[in-house]
Amino acid sequence: MDGTIYNENSIFEGTLDFLSQIEKNGGRYIFITNNSSKSVKDYVEKVNRMGITADASHFYTSSQATAFYLQENYPGQTVFCMGTRSLVAELEQNGIRVVTKPEDSASVVLIGFDTENTSEKVRDTCIMLGRDVAYLATNPDYVCPIEFGFVPDCGSICEMLAHAVKRMPYFIGKPEPAMVELALQRNHYQKEEALIVGDRLY
Numbered sequence: 001m002d003g004t005i006y007n008e009n010s011i012f013e014g015t016l017d018f019l020s021q022i023e024k025n026g027g028r029y030i031f032i033t034n035n036s037s038k039s040v041k042d043y044v045e046k047v048n049r050m051g052i053t054a055d056a057s058h059f060y061t062s063s064q065a066t067a068f069y070l071q072e073n074y075p076g077q078t079v080f081c082m083g084t085r086s087l088v089a090e091l092e093q094n095g096i097r098v099v100t101k102p103e104d105s106a107s108v109v110l111i112g113f114d115t116e117n118t119s120e121k122v123r124d125t126c127i128m129l130g131r132d133v134a135y136l137a138t139n140p141d142y143v144c145p146i147e148f149g150f151v152p153d154c155g156s157i158c159e160m161l162a163h164a165v166k167r168m169p170y171f172i173g174k175p176e177p178a179m180v181e182l183a184l185q186r187n188h189y190q191k192e193e194a195l196i197v198g199d200r201l202y
Contacts, residue, residue: 003145003199034139036112060183062173067094083112139173
């Protein structure tokens, strides 16, 4: 989404025509985004304001993929999350217990693209990563495109933390295939029927 159909709050010329043509051809468009700073509800509201017809079924985010991964691999475990309030809410809505302060009960540390980050959050995360915990991150992107250029994304946040804690996480979002595979399954399409359009070939 970011850098592909819009740049921050400015929709790219041709986006609405392109999406309309997909539907006219009998297809369906699905937005698969690594950006975990917004919930699906936030994204629906954002694209609707831009004139794009979409509801929750048109989205698959790294937040959703992360919730699924946690349910499958760490069921019932408490997750310490350094992320936005939207990411925390998305995880909690999927039945995951989340804490945002160091807590002995937390056995997993999760990093997201945190646009609400603070020095206190960084310190708390370093405390948690000094313990024997699993370490995950929503996506490996180094930067997120915005109107004036770029800002550090989740991958850069993890690189910063690595200088302090000497650890790197397991990344869940693209280019791991799970997000695309799950989006296709949910919409009853085969890989051969799908075309991916993105802005980062790496």
